[in-house]
Amino acid sequence: MxxxxxxxxxxxxxxxxxxxxxxxxxxxxxxxxxxxxxxxxxxxxxxxxxxxxxxxxxxxxxxxxxxxxxxxxxxxxxxxxxxxxxxxxxxxxxxxxxxxxxxxxxxxxxxxxxxxxxxxxxxxxxxxxxxxxxxxxxxxxxxxxxxxxxxxxxxxxxxxxxxxxxxxxxxxxxxxxxxxxxxxxxxxxxxxxxQWPPADRMINLNCVIIRGVPNFDGKGGCRPILQIYGPDPFAPNDKSTKVLFSTPKTSDSVQLYTQEDSEIIKFNARCPVQGDVVMECISLDENFEHEVMVFRVMFNMAFIEDNLLLLDRDQIDILWDTKLRFPVDFRVEVPLNSCILYTFFTCTFHLHM
CATH class of the missing domain: 3.90.190.10 (Protein tyrosine phosphatase superfamily)
Structure with a gap:
């Protein structure tokens, strides 16, 4: 040629x-x-x-x-x-x-x-x-x-x-x-x-701890709720995502946290998770009528080491103009407990041909 x-x-x-x-x-x-x-x-x-x-x-x-x-x-x-x-x-x-x-x-x-x-x-x-x-x-x-x-x-x-x-x-x-x-x-x-990708495993997500209160009410505080999405770990053949945990939008479950009075926010999730997980934190207004996304993260359980996921404010997905609403030392901690069940990735999802 x-x-x-x-x-x-x-x-x-x-x-x-x-x-x-x-x-x-x-x-x-x-x-x-x-x-x-x-x-x-x-x-x-x-x-x-x-x-x-x-x-x-x-x-x-x-x-x-x-x-x-x-x-x-x-x-x-x-x-x-x-x-x-x-x-x-x-x-x-x-x-x-x-x-x-x-x-x-x-x-x-x-x-x-x-x-x-x-x-x-x-x-x-x-x-x-x-x-x-x-x-x-x-x-x-x-x-x-x-x-x-x-x-x-x-x-x-x-x-x-x-x-x-x-x-x-x-x-x-x-x-x-x-x-x-x-x-x-x-x-x-x-x-x-x-060993790639690693063995997929079911893990107990005990709680989510937020250190440092972000300012989403304009007064140095927020009314956060947490939602966790992922596949049902007890239905391995079902590839659809489910709501694995969600904070009820009630006055008993949602409270105001302020930077002046609070150092941590804790959600007791206690739910089994597996595979790809999406975690969203949303802040509500005082009437529970309007909400704004605080952060969202996606992660895969098989890659988490030492049964602990640690994230700072540069490792979470946030609205483009809200970084300064988070304290410099803002952290998200997700402690986990391993379960016995192990599976492996297999390419069984349906492609549209």
């Missing part, structure tokens, strides 16, 4: 961005301007025709981070070109992240496909609002493939592919702390490949 032809083939077709070698993303995913339904098909179809002019249809593995619509227009568009699509959700209980099981499937599938030959490519698309989880998934893949060895640099590199403020546009909370946590989970694979 001549030098000119090699250069021609290395240049991504118009409408695609090459994030890394052989990893293409549709460029409209980096924008707030999304196509109407009648515009999307000719747009994607035009790009696919360019690709098919250069490569075989069989050269591409296609991923899509889906929206909320049940009828998947993206899958229909690709099916017209005899290309199947693997679909992933764009959030997990509001967090723009994938579960560890889905991450495992995504990175393993991608690695296997790319390793088959230099003319194999990944073609990745996200529907409207999917940029935050797409950015995370790309960073996770680059770390898994060892194309980056620093979690923060990988995530920042992907973020920079889009205009400033795009994550803020689609996510009311800054998702970077939880995304960084999961990227570190991915990086641990290189430390002990034979």
């Amino acid at each position: 001549s030098l000119f032809r090699r250069l021609f083939h290395r240049r991504p077709p118009q409408g695609l961005v090459e994030i890394s070698d052989n990893i293409f993303v549709f460029n409209h995913c980096f924008s707030t301007d999304f196509f109407e339904e009648d515009e999307l098909k000719p747009y994607i179809g035009g790009i696919l025709k360019q690709l098919i002019g250069r490569y075989s249809i069989d050269s591409f593995m296609v991923f899509n981070f889906e929206g909320s619509k049940k009828d998947n227009q993206i899958a229909c568009i690709f099916s017209d070109f005899d290309m199947s699509v693997m679909g992933y959700p764009r959030n997990y209980e509001g967090c723009p992240l994938l579960t560890m099981e889905m991450i495992h499937h995504f990175v393993r599938s991608s690695e296997s496909w790319l390793s088959l030959g230099q003319d194999n490519f990944l073609l990745i698309h996200s529907e409207q609002g999917g940029w935050p989880v797409l950015a995370f998934a790309l960073a996770a893949l680059l770390l898994y493939l060892r194309r980056y060895n620093n979690e923060r640099k990988a995530l920042e590199m992907v973020y920079k592919q889009a205009p400033p403020g795009l994550v803020e546009h689609f996510s009311p909370l800054n998702p970077a702390p939880s995304q960084m946590r999961y990227l570190k989970y991915v990086s641990r694979r290189h430390m002990s490949p034979e």
Whole structure:
């Protein structure tokens, strides 16, 4: 092949961005301007025709981070070109992240496909609002493939592919702390490949202790409630999330904590948890009519060491403009007790093909 032809083939077709070698993303995913339904098909179809002019249809593995619509227009568009699509959700209980099981499937599938030959490519698309989880998934893949060895640099590199403020546009909370946590989970694979991902286990979440009262009432206090979401540890075949714990919105259960009078806030959850867990702390007003998100975190129980999860204010997902409402020494402590039940990650979730 001549030098000119090699250069021609290395240049991504118009409408695609090459994030890394052989990893293409549709460029409209980096924008707030999304196509109407009648515009999307000719747009994607035009790009696919360019690709098919250069490569075989069989050269591409296609991923899509889906929206909320049940009828998947993206899958229909690709099916017209005899290309199947693997679909992933764009959030997990509001967090723009994938579960560890889905991450495992995504990175393993991608690695296997790319390793088959230099003319194999990944073609990745996200529907409207999917940029935050797409950015995370790309960073996770680059770390898994060892194309980056620093979690923060990988995530920042992907973020920079889009205009400033795009994550803020689609996510009311800054998702970077939880995304960084999961990227570190991915990086641990290189430390002990034979033990990654680690055995999943059921754990008793005893309580949640907050040290340092955040200011969410404008007077140095808050009326917090706690909610914990995750899979039912007693129903391993049910992949849906459940409310594992929730503070009742009653005057007996919700009280005012102030920075002047209180040093800690404690929630006695006493619930078994397993796998990927989302924990939200919400502050209510004095009439229990309005609420504001204090923080949200997502974590995986299999990666917690020494039965204790410790988080400071830089390790929780918060509203973009609320960091100064938290004391500098703010901490969240989640003590745990191990249970006997152990399981292993298996890629059994249903992909939309």
